[in-house]
Amino acid sequence: MTAQPAHPAPVGNPARTGTARLPDGRLLGWAEWGPGDGRPVVLCPGAATSRWLGCGADVVDGLGVRLVSVDRPGLGASTPAPGRTLAGFAADLRALCAARGLGRPAVVGNSQGAPFALACAVAGVARALALVSAADEIATAGSLDPGPRELVALTARDPAAAEEFFASFTAGAMREMVLAASPACDRAVYEAPAFAAAYRRALDEGFAQGAASGYARDTVLAMSRWPLDLGAITVPTDIWYGTEDTTHSPDHGTRLTTRIPGARRHLVPDAGGALLWTHAAEVLTTLLARAGGDT
Numbered sequence: 001m002t003a004q005p006a007h008p009a010p011v012g013n014p015a016r017t018g019t020a021r022l023p024d025g026r027l028l029g030w031a032e033w034g035p036g037d038g039r040p041v042v043l044c045p046g047a048a049t050s051r052w053l054g055c056g057a058d059v060v061d062g063l064g065v066r067l068v069s070v071d072r073p074g075l076g077a078s079t080p081a082p083g084r085t086l087a088g089f090a091a092d093l094r095a096l097c098a099a100r101g102l103g104r105p106a107v108v109g110n111s112q113g114a115p116f117a118l119a120c121a122v123a124g125v126a127r128a129l130a131l132v133s134a135a136d137e138i139a140t141a142g143s144l145d146p147g148p149r150e151l152v153a154l155t156a157r158d159p160a161a162a163e164e165f166f167a168s169f170t171a172g173a174m175r176e177m178v179l180a181a182s183p184a185c186d187r188a189v190y191e192a193p194a195f196a197a198a199y200r201r202a203l204d205e206g207f208a209q210g211a212a213s214g215y216a217r218d219t220v221l222a223m224s225r226w227p228l229d230l231g232a233i234t235v236p237t238d239i240w241y242g243t244e245d246t247t248h249s250p251d252h253g254t255r256l257t258t259r260i261p262g263a264r265r266h267l268v269p270d271a272g273g274a275l276l277w278t279h280a281a282e283v284l285t286t287l288l289a290r291a292g293g294d295t
Helices: 086-100 111-122 146-157 159-166 171-181 184-190 193-206 213-223 254-259 280-291
Strands: 016-021 027-033 039-044 065-070 106-110 129-132 237-242 264-268
Touching: 016 086, 027 086, 039 086, 039 111, 039 280, 065 086, 086 111, 106 111, 106 280, 111 129, 111 213, 129 280, 146 159, 146 213, 159 213, 171 184, 171 193, 184 193, 237 280, 254 264
Parallel strands: 039 065, 039 106, 106 129, 129 237, 237 264
Antiparallel strands: 016 027, 027 065
């Protein structure tokens, strides 16, 4: 495995954007990069980021990847769904796949998008799975720093109060929190002018509906115990962490990997939580090989 490059892969505007109407009338926002007839790969983005921040803009055409990034309910262009669940998102994605002709796609879960991607694997929506800098199930972790431990305890004790607390966040506050918690290798990525502009736009879009309710619900779901039987996942799964990642998993996914049958962990030296952008080609190439056949 190669070390983290000095500069991230380019980020670029999506080739296509739109919304899909779900069976209950709600809209789900999406953005696509790469050829429209390429092999579908669905991206579940990280915390509070909208469909506008994809990955591998310089490699999706060459790989023949049709990358589809999805706004979760309440974020970006997607209709809010108060009280939504992880399983509910998997059902939404199944409907999106039917509406957009995606079949049974490979799925990438980045950061806080990981439990939503896992829900898709449990539900049989995903053909193969890549978890990149994945938010771990910290509600069941043995040891946590005081800050996360207090938030996990609040979420378990009073989910409504926790959701109200997270709803006070803003796009600017989210960006500053991410930067403050990031190692130097990640700050170099996040503060590069092109990436910084794309990241800021994605956060602004994520909070575009005038409240942080979408992010708040996502965070309560991520910080709660996941109602997912990870042992029932049968699709090929790869789990990616950088050795310098200090925020996403207490043990860089060691325990998470053991909970998913056949999962493979990739620990990338000298890389941090920005792995999805610095190593997009490796992640997507591995995912396509694991998905096999024509997705």
